[in-house]
Amino acid sequence: GAGVSQSPSNKVTEKGKDVELRCDPISGHTALYWYRQSLGQGLEFLIYFQGNSAPDKSGLPSDRFSAERTGGSVSTLTIQRTQQEDSAVYLCASSPQVVAGGETQYFGPGTRLLVL
Amino acid sequence: RKEVEQDPGPFNVPEGATVAFNCTYSNSASQSFFWYRQDCRKEPKLLMSVYSSGNEDGRFTAQLNRASQYISLLIRDSKLSDSATYLCVVNAISGGGADGLTFGKGTHLIIQP
Secondary structure: OOOOEEEOOEEEEOOOOOEEEEEEOOOOOOEEEEEEEOOOOOEEEEEEEEOOEEEEOOOOOOOOEEEEEOOOOOEEEEEOOOOHHHOEEEEEEEEOOOOOOOOOOEEOOOEEEEEO | OOOEEEOOOOEEEEOOOOEEEEEEEOOOOEEEEEEEEEOOOOOOEEEEEEOOOOEEEOOEEEEEEOOOOEEEEEEOOOOHHHOEEEEEEEEEOEOOEOOOOEEOOOEEEEEEO
């Protein structure tokens, strides 16, 4: 079956521009997560959605970052006024549900963002 | 102190050898533990969950030591295809929700022919 998909796969932008990254989770998965992975670094949790709501947004690096999810499916991560330090791979993951014990997350291939 | 720490390696291991690496976590309230594998320029994929009693999946064995707050991964009879970065993942429950797994930076494993 179809896995998590993300678009674009690569994005090069100029400093100061806005970018929008898209994530299509596995059909039926209610939980959706955004992570950022900088070169040589571990994954940095950004935000997660349970359905359309985001219980915890504290992982977002700054107020230039925002995310939304509509219809309990597709999510978009928007970065406004991009900075060079925003360059990273942005990974999206989904899982069937958010449960206290944790749940396997299925990752998309990521969007490689380069801010010049 | 970092929440999840791993030796970044690289671990250079001959094919067929046994290799083990650990991961330590700082949050004693952590409830769920996983090992993910990430190939170069690919997304992470779940390798195995780690259960309190320890668990085995083929050549892979995972152990949890709550007292010392570490988990381990043992790979027996290593294959060339085992070369990857192994990410230790810990889920610290907060407010009843899984508000994000905490990933270690990974241990880079290179299996040499």
